[in-house]
Each structure stands twice: as structure tokens, then as C-alpha cells.
Amino acid sequence: MTGPDPSPLQLFAWLSPAFPVGAFAYSHGLESAVDEGLVQDAASVEAWLGDLLRHGSARQDAVLAAEAWRRAPAGDAGALAELNDLALALAPSRERRLETGGTGRAFADAIRASWPEAHCPALPRGEDVAYPVAFGAAAGTAGLPLRASLEALALGVVGNLVSAAVRLGPIGQTDGQRVTAALLPEARRLGAFAAASTLDDLGACALRSDVAALRHETLYSRLFRS
Template structure:
């Protein structure tokens, strides 16, 4: 069952899955505009910070908590995770990013990849759903092992950020691939931490990313929604 549960991850975390991830830069558009991310080295450092002490780390903790709650059928715990995941977003655009992707993911999964855990959660939780929570519930419902889900989700997070920087211009495709390869140790470390974490471990220090998402709300010329 666990091995079968890995296959849907390849589809769900593909850029082709209809969650609209391509439309969001996670505040990187402002960072590029202001020169804080201007080349491969600065882009790599920015993304590494998100995995080590920012939103990537927190999303992994939330995903793990949702996966465990859904696996155990703990409705109260799952509701608490879903509520916290929305409350943690530091700006309007980051909430939009998390909720729009989560809602879209739930619609697509319920239609094409139904399972009891997803249907039960959708019936009981009527608010927006943050993306890591939606992914955690679906992965649990399809029997995907938590460790593999965390690594795959974090790698997809990195890939989307790199794609945003490439499209914004400071780096090319080859540098983008080098950054993704360099992020693998950070992905594994964040996934390992999250696998044994609790909600008490939520927290971060990637303040420039949070500020960038706030500044992006009023950026004059924009390609991305966040």
C-alpha cells in the first residue's frame, strides 16, 4: 500500500497538476526587484533559508501534522492543524498562495483521486484549506509514507521557487538546476526534522521573505500573484 501511495505524488507534485503554483513567487518577485536576489548565489541562499528556518520548514511541520491526524482519524487534531496553517500566513498574498493552491488541490484530488480521508475532511472543514494540509490529508488517505511525502513536497517547493527566479531573469535554466541539486541536503534535513516534529516546533526566522511578501502587495509592476 505504501509503495502504491508513492505514485500519486509524482502526479500531484508535478507542475502540470492544476493548483496554479506557477502563478506565485512567494515574495521572490520583490526580492528580485530590490536586488536582494540577483544571481545564483543569492537565490540559493534565499531558498536555503526558507527550508532551514522559514516557510518551507513550517509547511513541512504542518504537512506532517495533517498526515498523522488524517491517518489516525483524529478530526479535532486535523481541524486544529488546518486552522493554524491559515493563521500562520504572514501576509494577504501568502494566505492567498497557500489557500488558493490548497483549495485547487482538494478539488482536483476529490475529482480524480478520491479517498475516504479527503472526502471526510472536505465534509467537516468548510473553510479554505492551506496547501500543505490538503497534501498531507490526501497522502495519508492514499497510504503514502510520511517521510517520502515530506521530501517530495519540499523538493517541489524548491522547484517552484527556482522556476520563479528563472522567469524573473536573474538566473538561467542551468543555474536553476544547480540550485535544485544543491538544495537536496536541505530538503532531506527539513523532511527528517518535520517527520518527528509536533506543532510546538512551528516557528521561523526568515523575516526578509515575510517582508518581501508584504512589500509585493503594493509592487507597481508584477508578474506573480505573490
């Protein structure tokens, strides 16, 4: 018998739209930004998502995922619970809290049921788990490379929100692929930064995105849950 294959190919499955976390139901406030005309074409979609990677929630999530990756192999339930509480507390709105907690719990459940080599028993059970904590714990438990995991996580954020932008209408599928390609260097940069980060590097300043997430809670007509 050989040990689990640490190939990053697992990341393609975990970050695929087919992985049952329900990410398609969330726009991370992008729907509100489209409704207000802040995002209306490929250039503004690219700028909006680029800010998330450089300064906003995607940057913060990458730091949290890196910390979960480091803590998971030790199996310290207290340390992971503390990190999870911090990650949930950092959500700046009710819907962001719902988004990260719901998708993270679904991710942990799917890993537990189908990917036993990545299941981290120390993760909280029966309650919400912040998505970056669930993802980082799975990658760390499976022995996947830290930087590759964080790059994939960052690109997964781009892919989910590009899909949301296409469904909302300001861009088509071809422009969506152009935006994704343009942001690939930012995803790589974020992966490199977060791989060397500590919790002292936490912090986000993408205020328009956070305000859009708050305003989405009272949006009259909407497609997405956030």
C-alpha cells in the same frame, strides 16, 4: 481486489507542474526580492531558498503537513479543521494567505475529483485549505510514506520557486537546475526533521522573505500574485 498502491510515485503526479493548483502564479515574495536586488544570481537564489527550507515557511509547512498526515487517517474533521485554521493563521501576509489557501483548496479539489484513494473526507469543504494540510492529509489517507512525502513537498517548494526565479530573470534554466541539485540535501534534511516533529516545533524566522512578501502587496508592476 487489492488495496490502493502506496507507491510514492503518486507524489510525482501531485507535485508536478501539471497538477492544477495554480502554483505557477505565485512567487512567495521572490518577485519583490528580485525587484529590490536582494536576489540577483544563482548564489543568492540558492541562499534565499535554503533559508526557507532551514528557517522559513517551507520548514513550517513541512511540520504542518506531517501533522495532517498523522491526523487524516482517523477521519476527525474537528482535528483537521483546527489544524487548518492554525496553518492559515500562520500566514504572515495577505498574499501568503491567498497563496496557501488558494493552492491548498485547488489541491484538495483535484484529489477529490481524480485520486479517490487519497481523498480525505474530513478536510474542510467549501473554504480555503492551507496547502500543507491538504497535501499531508492526502498523503496520509493514501498511506504514502511520511518522510518521502515530506521530502517531496520540500523539493516541490524549491522547484516552484526556481521556476519563478527563471521567469523573473536573475537565473537561467541551467543555473536553476544547479540550484535545485544543491538544495536536494536540504530537502532531505527537512523531510527527516519534519517526520519526527510535533506542533511544538512550529516556528519560522526568515524575516527578509516575510518582509518581501509584505512589500509585494504594493509592488507597482508584477508578474505574480504573491
